[in-house]
Amino acid sequence: MASAPAPAKLTVLAGPTAVGKGTVSAYIRQHYPEVWFSVSATTRAPRPGEEDGVHYYFVSDQDFQQMVDRQEMLEWATVHQVNKYGTIRSKVEEQLAAGRPVLLEIDLQGARQVKQAMPEAQLIFLAPPSWDELVRRLIGRGTESEAEQQTRLATAKVELAAEAEFDYTVVNEKVELAAEEIVKLMGVKR
Ligand code: 5GP
Secondary structure: OOOOOOOOOEEEEEOOOOOOHHHHHHHHHHHOOOOEEOOEEEOOOOOOOOOEOOOEEEOOHHHHHHHHHOOOEEEEEEEOOOEEEEEEHHHHHHHHHOOOOEEEEOOHHHHHHHHHHOOOOEEEEEEOOOHHHHHHHHHHHOOOOHHHHHHHHHHHHHHHOOHHHOOEEEEOOOHHHHHHHHHHHOOOOO
16 A cells, blocks of 8 residues: 655745845745745735735735734734834645645744644754854845844844744755755655
């Protein structure tokens, strides 16, 4: 009798701001279409080029609160002290039930909540090669104001200290290598 396929894994990818989570995720999306990326709900405004339902579900504060009250969020957090972001539980559960490996790209507070709600989830910490390199990446991308950069760097310091809470650390020295290491941990075959 054939054995049942191994259940799909829920993987959380977190790490400090500007570490390159977006770039690593983009690489995985492009090369590993079998990985399902959760689309979060957020109260922040869309950036140019971002589409509702693709990058995020862009919702009002009121709608977000309703989803929280109805316990529709697997986790949620206020990120960088400004906007709320949350993972929609039903969508993640649907994909896992269908046997697809799921990747959540969320912040540290969210990662902790997922581990509590689903202890079988694996947490991967994406780390920068060094602090100086992280500062360089954040300032270099030029998408935040100076005040916002300072807030994000303060958050990054706290986030870096949390590495020990994670199951694995992947250093983002080279995007392709970091991405390959992550999909391997997710059990996705080349
Ligand atoms: P951005 O505004 O640059 O798209 O995202 C800011 C931060 O929010 C990132 O660190 C990202 O990981 C985090 N984030 C995105 N979606 C979620 C989510 O659903 N839950 C939590 N806790 N954080 C999220």
